[in-house]
Amino acid sequence: MHEAWERAKACYQDIPIPEELDGAVSAALAEGKRRQGRRRAVRRAWSGGLAACVCFCLLVNGSPAFASAMESIPVLGQLARVVTVEHWKVEDRRRVIDVRMPALADTGNTELERRLNDEIRAKIDAIVAQAEEEQKNELEAYLATGGKWSDYEPLILDVDYEVKCSSEQYLSFVITATRVRATSYTELYIYDLDRATGADVSLRDLLGKDWKARCDAAVRAGIAKRTAEDPKASYFTEEGGFSGVGDDQKFYIREDGTPVLVFEKYQVAPGYMGIQEFPVEAE
Amino acid sequence: MDRVQENSRLVADYAVAHQEDLYRLAYSYVKDRDAALDVVQESIAKALAKAGTLREPAYLKTWFCRILINESMDYFRRGQRLVPLELLPDRAADPGPDPGERLDLYDAVDRLGEKERTVIRLRFFEDLKLEEIAQVTGANLNTVKSRLYKGLKRLKTWTGGDLDDA
Numbered sequence: 322m323h324e325a326w327e328r329a330k331a332c333y334q335d336i337p338i339p340e341e342l343d344g345a346v347s348a349a350l351a352e353g354k355r356r357q358g359r360r361r362a363v364r365r366a367w368s369g370g371l372a373a374c375v376c377f378c379l380l381v382n383g384s385p386a387f388a389s390a391m392e393s394i395p396v397l398g399q400l401a402r403v404v405t406v407e408h409w410k411v412e413d414r415r416r417v418i419d420v421r422m423p424a425l426a427d428t429g430n431t432e433l434e435r436r437l438n439d440e441i442r443a444k445i446d447a448i449v450a451q452a453e454e455e456q457k458n459e460l461e462a463y464l465a466t467g468g469k470w471s472d473y474e475p476l477i478l479d480v481d482y483e484v485k486c487s488s489e490q491y492l493s494f495v496i497t498a499t500r501v502r503a504t505s506y507t508e509l510y511i512y513d514l515d516r517a518t519g520a521d522v523s524l525r526d527l528l529g530k531d532w533k534a535r536c537d538a539a540v541r542a543g544i545a546k547r548t549a550e551d552p553k554a555s556y557f558t559e560e561g562g563f564s565g566v567g568d569d570q571k572f573y574i575r576e577d578g579t580p581v582l583v584f585e586k587y588q589v590a591p592g593y594m595g596i597q598e599f600p601v602e603a604e
Numbered sequence: 605m606d607r608v609q610e611n612s613r614l615v616a617d618y619a620v621a622h623q624e625d626l627y628r629l630a631y632s633y634v635k636d637r638d639a640a641l642d643v644v645q646e647s648i649a650k651a652l653a654k655a656g657t658l659r660e661p662a663y664l665k666t667w668f669c670r671i672l673i674n675e676s677m678d679y680f681r682r683g684q685r686l687v688p689l690e691l692l693p694d695r696a697a698d699p700g701p702d703p704g705e706r707l708d709l710y711d712a713v714d715r716l717g718e719k720e721r722t723v724i725r726l727r728f729f730e731d732l733k734l735e736e737i738a739q740v741t742g743a744n745l746n747t748v749k750s751r752l753y754k755g756l757k758r759l760k761t762w763t764g765g766d767l768d769d770a
Contacts, residue, residue, distance in 0.1 A: 325709045325763070326709070326728050328709065328710070329708075329709040329710040329713065329728065329729075330728060330729055332708075332710035333628060333632065333710065333725075333729040334628070334729075336627075336628045336631050336632070338624050338627055338628075339627075339637055339641060341641060342623055342624070342627055342641065342644070343623070345641045345644060345645045346619060346620060346623045346644070346645070346648060348645060349619070349644070349645040349646070349647075349648035349649045349652075350616050350619065350620075350648060350649075350652060352645075352649040352652075353612075353615075353616075353648060353649040353650070353651065353652025353653050353655075354612070354652060356649060356652070356653035357608070357612065357652060357653050357655065
């Protein structure tokens with residue numbers, strides 16, 4: 322090749338590589354896996370819903386025993402599922418907002434269904450309203466301090482959900498609200514419901530009375546394992562590090578019924594580690 | 605193993621092994637360290653999330669490249685900071701007799717229009733074949749060739765050098 326090109330290529334290869342690149346790549350891989358999980362979960366939920374409808378029609382027609390068994394359905398019927406009731410987007414110079422609002426459907430218990438769905442809607446409306454309010458104030462401050470309109474980066478808010486478990490016993494789903502400014506931050510709202518009672522499932526229900534000890538052990542083991550396997554992984558060790566689960570510990574229920582503890586960004590590890598999840602496996 | 609899983613592994617391995625190449629390519633577009641890190645991060649996350657759409661593992665490199673370049677261009681669109689290069693007057697180097705006055709080839713590449721620049725960068729800095737560049741850019745081979753020669757011609761007038769034997 323011509324020597325002028327060799328020189329130019331050498332310049333290109335001299336572009337310095339920042340040391341954060343490793344961390345950024347690890348975080349990206351984790352984020353990609355998370356997005357993958359979300360799509361699959363939704364697809365699964367859909368096909369599950371469809372299959373349930375089909376079976377229902379067939380069995381009711383075909384079997385008197387099934388029809389009478391339907392009378393003793395639990396509070397949250399087997400058909401209860403999470404569906405998208407609203408999907409909207411706004412996109413302009415100030416903000417890019419994308420909301421997929423979930424709701425319970427076909428629970429067979431309209432009172433409970435309405436209460437939970439109202440709660441979800443109120444929560445999401447509040448998130449959107451707060452984000453817009455903050456964006457407005459921030460834009461005013463930005464323009465007042467000489468910021469240029471042409472350089473303004475809009476607020477990005479993405480509200481979505483993921484069904485983690487829809488088994489005979491449990492219905493577990495996670496609502497995520499991700500805001501992107503200079504960096505992104507995701508808030509999580511998790512619902513874990515027992516189909517038999519319609520009530521929230523607690524970690525004590527799932528793990529027994531020594532649930533705290535089991536959760537703590539699972540998190541500490543998980544941190545030790547990941548740190549040993551991946552030299553790029555790091556967790557806060559002293560101030561601000563993991564110091565045992567509290568009564569308000571967030572978790573979702575995995576397809577097989579295993580509770581998975583969820584820690585938001587910065588909760589137990591530096592930001593590039595993103596959201597951290599630790600399953601508490603059966604003993 | 606299903607295709608999504610298999611592809612995810614390929615994508616993750618590729619991203620880790622070629623992270624520096626990905627960063628340089630992103631940087632050559634956005635010219636900013638933090639922005640380039642963001643672009644790389646978002647491209648890898650996207651690639652992994654879309655791993656199921658990669659039909660032929662042999663195209664992994666060009667497929668990844670395409671995501672990265674799209675993401676780099678999106679970065680400008682989002683920030684609306686892009687002044688389309690086509691609208692800029694040609695800032696040709698002063699064709700004076702002194703070669704020292706002429707533009708350095710590396711800087712000159714940055715002054716090309718987006719399409720020609722992409723072809724030149726992938727061809728000479730990333731050593732892609734013209735067929736691969738066609739896959740990355742979604743243009744057909746003849747278009748890629750014509751962009752390459754147009755780009756080379758411009759670079760030649762700007763740098764005053766002889767660049768043909770590439």
